[in-house]
Amino acid sequence: MRRLGLAPQDEPCVCEPLSGGVSSDIWRIVVGRQRYCLKRALPRLKVARLWEAPVARNAFEWQWLKLAEKICPDAVPKLVAHDPEVGLFVMTYLDPEAYPTWKNQLRDGIVQERTAHSVAERLARIHAATAGEPDVVEKFETGESFYAIRLEPYLVATGKVHRDLQARLDALVEITASTRRALVHGDVSPKNILVGPRGPVFIDAECAWYGDPAFDPAFCLNHLLLKCLWRPQHARAYLSCFDRFAASYLEGVSWESRSSIEARIAHLLPALLLARIDGKSPIEYVTAERDKDRMRAIARPLIARSCGELDAIRRSWTKEVLG
Numbered sequence: 643m644r645r646l647g648l649a650p651q652d653e654p655c656v657c658e659p660l661s662g663g664v665s666s667d668i669w670r671i672v673v674g675r676q677r678y679c680l681k682r683a684l685p686r687l688k689v690a691r692l693w694e695a696p697v698a699r700n701a702f703e704w705q706w707l708k709l710a711e712k713i714c715p716d717a718v719p720k721l722v723a724h725d726p727e728v729g730l731f732v733m734t735y736l737d738p739e740a741y742p743t744w745k746n747q748l749r750d751g752i753v754q755e756r757t758a759h760s761v762a763e764r765l766a767r768i769h770a771a772t773a774g775e776p777d778v779v780e781k782f783e784t785g786e787s788f789y790a791i792r793l794e795p796y797l798v799a800t801g802k803v804h805r806d807l808q809a810r811l812d813a814l815v816e817i818t819a820s821t822r823r824a825l826v827h828g829d830v831s832p833k834n835i836l837v838g839p840r841g842p843v844f845i846d847a848e849c850a851w852y853g854d855p856a857f858d859p860a861f862c863l864n865h866l867l868l869k870c871l872w873r874p875q876h877a878r879a880y881l882s883c884f885d886r887f888a889a890s891y892l893e894g895v896s897w898e899s900r901s902s903i904e905a906r907i908a909h910l911l912p913a914l915l916l917a918r919i920d921g922k923s924p925i926e927y928v929t930a931e932r933d934k935d936r937m938r939a940i941a942r943p944l945i946a947r948s949c950g951e952l953d954a955i956r957r958s959w960t961k962e963v964l965g
Contacts, residue, residue: 643680646723648732649673666700666848670735677735678722683848699787699848704731706827706850709778713771716840717764736836741843745832748869753879758887761835761842761862765827766894769855772825773897782825782852791849792828792857793819795922797913803920807945814913821854821906823897830862832869856906859891863907863952864914870963871937872927877964881956888952905950912944912955936962 643649643657649671656672660679671678683700707718720734738746744757772778793815801811828849836843866884870877888907892900918925919934928934940962949955 643671643673643678643732646725646732648676648678648723671732677737678732679719679735680730680732682728682730698729699784699791699850700729700731701726702782702784702787702850703846703848705781706825706847707733709772709781709825710768710844710847713768714764716838717768717842717844719843719845736838736843741836741838743833744835744837744842745865747837748832748876748880749873751873751876751879753876753883755883755886757837757842758866758883759890761830762859762887762890763894764842764844765830765858765862766891768827769824769858770894770896772852773823773855778825779822779852782850784851785819785853788826788828788849788851788853789815789819796917797921800913800917800921804916804942807916807942810945810948811913814909817906818854818857818910821856822852824852824855826851826853826855827858828861830858832862832865854906855897856903856910859887860907860910860914863887864911864918867911867915867959868918868925868928870959871933874963881960881964884956904952908950908952908955909948911952912941912949916941916945 643655644651649655650673653673657680658670658672660668660670666684667682669680671680681700681703683698683703701724704721704724707721710718711721719736722732722734724731744761747753747757797811797815797818801808804811826849827844827847828851829846830844831846834844834846836845863884866880866887869880873880892904895903915937917923919928919937928937940958944955944958
């Protein structure tokens, strides 16, 4: 912090590690009246199974945030400094009192369709603004990193558990890896979305990649389904958010046909659902074997028949979870 010119030699610099992430060291730093957040990528993620990833992803996250700031200034924290040699960057610290995570709101029963709409609308805006842009393609040649952080631990690893579905999951990996349409965030999870006074704020873009934008909405919609098992009393509200997110995102699609991207989202969604049980990054709040078996019972046939419609997935989930 002192080398970056953010902490004068005569000014106390108070550093506090923040919890919650598995892929980076994250610190809250106080210098006088200034509050900063510092992030540094780890070479080995903090999960039970061996999961390694290139630390260069920190620089691409910085670049994603910079580009998203130009497209939608309120959608990211204010960026302060970047140290590519050390592999870290600094941004403003957003107080959880004013910027709660969407995950915590969903957990606490604050389930608002307008938040789902705003997240989807901003995400589609970023995808639309970067689609087919040669300079963006050049800056985000991160296919190797995306494979290591997303495709291998989620889809490839799950295929090794479900051998009868391995060919379909491997084919899905190939299609996703070879589809290059727009700039992808890669981790659009409610825990990585802060609900601020000016709308949703995206953080944790270390999976940034110029590739298949279908991955982002599939990843987020998966979490909205999973929340039904976490807080079943809010299941209907979560599903309403699912519907609103899907409709709002598809409405913003301008770089290809909506039917084309919806089909890819629908192919990814049940695979990601199964991956959160049997991949390298199991969801922490689904622990009961009965619930895991229910997820497998829904996801496996959808993967096997390559379901290409979000409504069909929604109906299968509703039937199993709500009865």
